[in-house]
Amino acid sequence: MAPKAVLVGPPGSGKSTIGKRLARALDLPFLDTDVAVEVEAGRTIPEIFVQDGEPVFRALEEKVVRKAVESTEGIVSLGGGSILSEATRALLKGHTVVYLEISVGEGLKRTRSKTVRPLLAGDARQKYTELMRVRGKLYEEAASIRIHTDGKSPSRVVQQLVAKLARSSSTSAEQ
Numbered sequence: 001m002a003p004k005a006v007l008v009g010p011p012g013s014g015k016s017t018i019g020k021r022l023a024r025a026l027d028l029p030f031l032d033t034d035v036a037v038e039v040e041a042g043r044t045i046p047e048i049f050v051q052d053g054e055p056v057f058r059a060l061e062e063k064v065v066r067k068a069v070e071s072t073e074g075i076v077s078l079g080g081g082s083i084l085s086e087a088t089r090a091l092l093k094g095h096t097v098v099y100l101e102i103s104v105g106e107g108l109k110r111t112r113s114k115t116v117r118p119l120l121a122g123d124a125r126q127k128y129t130e131l132m133r134v135r136g137k138l139y140e141e142a143a144s145i146r147i148h149t150d151g152k153s154p155s156r157v158v159q160q161l162v163a164k165l166a167r168s169s170s171t172s173a174e175q
Contacts, residue, residue, distance in 0.1 A: 003076045009100035012110030019077035021158045029074035083138045099143035106150045
């Protein structure tokens with residue numbers, strides 16, 4: 001059992017939104033590992049960060065991601081920082097990993113919501129830039145498909161992904 005696609009990218013890149021719509025378009029189940037972490041912990045991600053710290057959150061996230069990738073046949077959306085785990089990166093090898101790329105400016109615009117994002121508290125621009133400096137190469141290395149989401153509607157991104165996934169499936173079937 002393997003997911004059709006695993007979505008990765010920084011906060012605001014559209015992993016949850018695109019993931020839900022892509023799953024609907026392909027008539028597949030959708031699993032958001034951020035939601036699964038909260039269900040597993042019985043608390044929100046910001047509460048886990050505050051009460052237990054980032055290392056405890058990352059260990060729980062790694063466990064949830066492994067379970068999701070090993071037991072889901074649909075679309076899986078990973079939390080933005082899950083790529084930091086070496087074990088998670090190793091787990092993603094051989095899977096269709098979609099990197100939803102986004103610029104720092106667009107990412108900041110999209111994350112300025114009521115959603116609490118512990119890693120962007122304070123100087124959001126400086127923190128988002130640093131986050132991308134650390135994670136950008138990891139997203140790129142893990143990805144088998146990259147799609148830039150700046151200025152694109154979710155439906156446009158989903159159309160592009162459906163086409164790319166169809167091409168990659170037909171290429172795999174031919175080999």
